[in-house]
Amino acid sequence: MSYQILLGKRTYQFRDLKDVMAKATPQRSGDVLAGIAADNQEERVAAQMVLADLYLSEFLNTELIPANTDEVTKLIFDSHDLEKFKLISHLTVGGFREFLLSEKTDGSVLESIRMALTPEMVAAVSKIMSNQDLILVSQKIRIVSKFRNTIGLPGRLSVRLQPNHPTDDPKGIAASILDGLLLGSGDAVIGINPATDHVPTCISLLEMLDQIIQTYQIPTQSCILTHVTTSMEVMQKGAPLDLVFQSIGGTEELNKSFGINLNLLAEAQEMALSLKRGSVGNNVMYFETGQGSALSAGANFGIDQQTLEVRAYAVARKFSPLLVNTVVGFIGPEYLYNGKQIIRAGLEDHFCGKLMGLPMGVDICYTNHADADQDDMDSLLTMLGVAGCNFIMGIPGADDVMLSYQSTSFHDALYLRQVLGLKPAPEFERWLIDKGIFSNGKTFLPVENQMVQMFEREMRI
Incomplete structure (x- = not known):
């Protein structure tokens, strides 16, 4: 017609x-x-x-x-x-x-x-x-999800602690985890993008994350952002996996290019649920999306990239995820040219995802060849905080040294919590107070040297 x-x-x-x-x-x-x-x-x-x-x-x-x-x-x-x-x-x-x-x-x-x-x-x-x-x-819409803590409640802002390292070096990763935890980040997930899909490396990283979480009784979850089939393999080998990660798209052809389909995602979800590792809920999936992925894979069928992005949310909704994250400026200026376009896309993705019932987070980011800068990201960060975004990224210095892009830092999360009066997930907030990292859930305090030394010793930094 x-x-x-x-x-x-x-x-x-x-x-x-x-x-x-x-x-x-x-x-x-x-x-x-x-x-x-x-x-x-x-x-x-x-x-x-x-x-x-x-x-x-x-x-x-x-x-x-x-x-x-x-x-x-x-x-x-x-x-x-x-x-x-x-x-x-x-x-x-x-x-x-x-x-x-x-x-x-x-x-x-x-x-x-x-x-x-x-x-x-x-x-x-x-x-x-x-x-x-x-x-x-x-900001009218609250989508709450649970695993070891409760994400998405009113007045809360969670942070994915993203301790990536270009060689998956455990000491480098542990140093970033320590930095993030002491700055109040990590309640959404401690999530590592591994440099490779090498199964033994993924198992080793999962075991390290699990040891940290269990040793310090941190009410959070870990994730290795590897391909779903790798996650299934490490589960079969008995690794302590909390969340299954996968990038998804809005067409069958795009998902084929990712090496997935709906049946495979369902199988992985059932495997993760069978582990029963959650303590307050059983949302075990973590999805990432991004405008432009279908066009880059030649799987857009003449449909605009934003509509295809929202179709990906229908895929995510089927699996009741703990986290959905639009990596809004990551694909590059070929798809979102400048700060203005990235800001608009971030607000669209967040709105559309929440309206469809998803626990939306946004990786407020840009690549170094885009016509954007950190001031643009500050603007989008503040807008999304007002809009009630479930979670953002926390990266040392806002600079991911493994993926080579610019995002948001642990300090950016502190800024947003302070200026809007937001708190971490309630279970994580209590842990921060108990450890003396936060006071009354509001004020950030420097941690005593004794605790820092304890973290360093246990993590073998």
Whole structure:
């Protein structure tokens, strides 16, 4: 079905829903690279006007990728709740925006319609929302997940302690862990991106993390961000694995390029659940996503990168994860060119993920060849804190020496907690107070030399 609209003296035509969605998207370099972006701002506004007038039911009558060739599309339609959809079926995309912004629409209302929403509906409404709109609606939504602590409660901000090392050196990793813990980071997860998928190395790192967590009774979880099949192999070998990690995407073809499918993820989830390592909950999956991944794999099917990103959230939602993290500026300027585009994408991803019911975190980051800097990241960091982001990254000096990109530091997390009055996960907060790292859960205090020496001795730094 084609669409057209008269704007001023010019008639704009769009060949189908896919075309409208792409051209309505706020400008980003990835869509320009794909040849699907609006030619100018006037065409973008025309597409947004057409999109705003479409009824939500239109998205149930159109498959952007046919379900008979794409298991992600099939999952989206199979999991859609038609009964719940009756509550909003009368709305256009523009009307849905007004519904979301209404003071009468609180978190409980949004939770009640969660399974009535398809990723395409969620992506569509985000395209006609301002940054302010995205923040306002996001802060209404609280998505709580649990493993050894409770993440996502109101007034809380968790941090993934990311102690990567270019050679997986245990001493270097341990030094970063010590730094992060003493600065109040690590309640989301202590998560290492290994330099390789070498199984013995992954097992060794998991054993080291488990020893630290058990020795100091830290109420947190560990993760080695390796391929799901490697995680399955280390579980089979008896390694102390807490969370299964995997990068995921919004098309079956993209997931094939990652070497995964839905059945494989389900199998890994069952293996992790069978270990019963959680103490307060059983959310055992950790997913990462990023706008532009489908285009980079040649698996975008002419669909804009933001819509495909939200389709990935349908995959994540199926597996009730503890953490979902959009690594928003990591893929590079070919997909998000500058700070403005990264900020917009980060707010979109966070909003869309939470609206779909995911415990969203954001890796507020950029590569060194992007037209962005740390001031841009400070702006996005603050906006996401106001929006109620579940967790952010904590990296020594905000500079990942293994992955070679810029992110957020342990001190950035302290800044955000201080300026917005946020606290760590409650179980982790109690541990910080008991160890004398925090006082009354608010003020950061230097740790006594005796405790530092104890950490150093046990970690063999």
